[in-house]
Amino acid sequence: MPSHSHPTVSFTVTGETRETPLESLREIWRFRALIVELVQRDLRIRYKKRVGGILWSLLPALMQVAIISLIVQLFLTSPAGGISGYLLPVVFLWEFFKNTILDSAQSMVLNAQLARKIYFPRAILPIVTLLTNLLHFIISFAFMLVYFLVKPVGNPLYPQHLQTKFLLVFPIILCMGFLALGLGYLLAYLSTLYDDVRFLLNNLLQLVYYTIPVFYTLEQVAARPGIYPIYMLNPIAALIAGFQRALLPPLKVAGTTPLDYPTMYVAIACGVSVVVLLLGFVIFERSKWTMMERL
Amino acid sequence: MEILENAIEFEHVTKQFTLIHRERSVKSAIMKLLIWQPARKELFTALEDISFEIPPGQTVGVVGKNGQGKSTLLSLLARIYRPTKGRITVRGRIASLLELSAGFQPEFTGYENIFLNGVIYGMTHEQIDAKIEDIAAFAGINDQLTQQVKHYSSGMMARLGFAIAAHVEPDVLLVDEVLAVGDAEFQERCFQKIEEFKRHGVTIFVVSHDLRALRRVCDRVLWIEDHKLKMDGPMPEVLTLYEQTPDAIEVG
Numbered sequence: 001m002p003s004h005s006h007p008t009v010s011f012t013v014t015g016e017t018r019e020t021p022l023e024s025l026r027e028i029w030r031f032r033a034l035i036v037e038l039v040q041r042d043l044r045i046r047y048k049k050r051v052g053g054i055l056w057s058l059l060p061a062l063m064q065v066a067i068i069s070l071i072v073q074l075f076l077t078s079p080a081g082g083i084s085g086y087l088l089p090v091v092f093l094w095e096f097f098k099n100t101i102l103d104s105a106q107s108m109v110l111n112a113q114l115a116r117k118i119y120f121p122r123a124i125l126p127i128v129t130l131l132t133n134l135l136h137f138i139i140s141f142a143f144m145l146v147y148f149l150v151k152p153v154g155n156p157l158y159p160q161h162l163q164t165k166f167l168l169v170f171p172i173i174l175c176m177g178f179l180a181l182g183l184g185y186l187l188a189y190l191s192t193l194y195d196d197v198r199f200l201l202n203n204l205l206q207l208v209y210y211t212i213p214v215f216y217t218l219e220q221v222a223a224r225p226g227i228y229p230i231y232m233l234n235p236i237a238a239l240i241a242g243f244q245r246a247l248l249p250p251l252k253v254a255g256t257t258p259l260d261y262p263t264m265y266v267a268i269a270c271g272v273s274v275v276v277l278l279l280g281f282v283i284f285e286r287s288k289w290t291m292m293e294r295l
Numbered sequence: 296m297e298i299l300e301n302a303i304e305f306e307h308v309t310k311q312f313t314l315i316h317r318e319r320s321v322k323s324a325i326m327k328l329l330i331w332q333p334a335r336k337e338l339f340t341a342l343e344d345i346s347f348e349i350p351p352g353q354t355v356g357v358v359g360k361n362g363q364g365k366s367t368l369l370s371l372l373a374r375i376y377r378p379t380k381g382r383i384t385v386r387g388r389i390a391s392l393l394e395l396s397a398g399f400q401p402e403f404t405g406y407e408n409i410f411l412n413g414v415i416y417g418m419t420h421e422q423i424d425a426k427i428e429d430i431a432a433f434a435g436i437n438d439q440l441t442q443q444v445k446h447y448s449s450g451m452m453a454r455l456g457f458a459i460a461a462h463v464e465p466d467v468l469l470v471d472e473v474l475a476v477g478d479a480e481f482q483e484r485c486f487q488k489i490e491e492f493k494r495h496g497v498t499i500f501v502v503s504h505d506l507r508a509l510r511r512v513c514d515r516v517l518w519i520e521d522h523k524l525k526m527d528g529p530m531p532e533v534l535t536l537y538e539q540t541p542d543a544i545e546v547g
Binding site: 010011012033034041113114115116117118120190194195196197200289290292293 | 308309312313317318319320321322324370373374375376377378379380381382383384385386387388389391393394397398400402403407410411414415416417419466
């Protein structure tokens, strides 16, 4: 039989020694073709049955933005600049974070059959869910930029509000992905131990939703000096706020002063995200074999 | 090519499972923690101090009663589990006929599933392209290739699973009771494929209760009893002894 340059060719495992996280990373890299294939699989499952495919899948988030805009305009403090443009980045980035966490929490359980049949580095499963959701997010991001350019109601936000701080968007997206992946690793592990992780996670995410600037503006939070630093130490809120403000200028809200870019809090959040990813990955790697015995 | 090296080596392999009688929900786990009732742990030894070496090209059967560690042995070989003690080495590409329809995506067509599974086995798209007709023909699903797999019968799925695994050109093939799937004609085709593998020098590991099947393909048999290797020798010797025990009659 011919020999292959394939990742699964030949192996030795011993009971006493474990591979280091660095070796695991190298192995994940060798399996990149499988990652690509599984991402394609997930994208096909996601968009196949839908009429209009990708655009149709933006609808839930857009409906959210429409309803919240309406509520805020009608019942809450109405900022001068119009709220929908400010809601789009928040809701889109939140959806990316939420879906990545929910999907990666399920990734081990959903692929259990496959994992029991053939060897591959288990750590690629949460990575696959991250990449799938990232691609989906990029589509909504592009949609959002178009919206800023042609904004049908009121004046278009772009190009006049497009500034160099826009570039911050990319490290912020990356860190949001790191945070989601790190938490996803922990939750994927917990999901092999307990059956109600998804249920609890849904409830928890619903609570976290209120800590991001959806029903209120950042200016209103900043108007309370006792609350603002605590609020921004939550990496999810800080990253989402940093994302919104990298795209758009400060808001004019009655009774508040316009907010400077929260550079420090975004930097802290990025640091936290990297630490969470490292922790999540190491814990996942340590328990990946016993996980297989529980699936 | 390292012809002289063994295809499979087991060196003093022990596999223990920790059975934790734990709560399956976070809610009750927290409650148990509050009243300080830690989970009971129990150690279960599935395989104890197993050693053997298999040279390339040998076909090895595994016999023994249910629950004695045969499946654990296959899972260790497939690198699904990791040994508690000892060392396992496998040289070459492994294909497993463990759960034939595992990894199929019901919403996908047969065609798409062949690609997905092929890549999971480590084939490139070009390699799969070159073989897709053979695979479909072997599984006998030429006409249903563009149908979603969820409309397949269970027999068709098993045939497709076998066909894909059979076409990845493995160096080591793991077979678990799958010779019992499908109709007589398909079983015969599976046997022929296994014999073809043998001729090509593939190392084959078969777990089965079907002694007739083992007699047909195996060179050597491992007999597992009480989680230990009871006997390891040429096929006729081991099977003759095994047949005299009540274990052998367990499955007809």
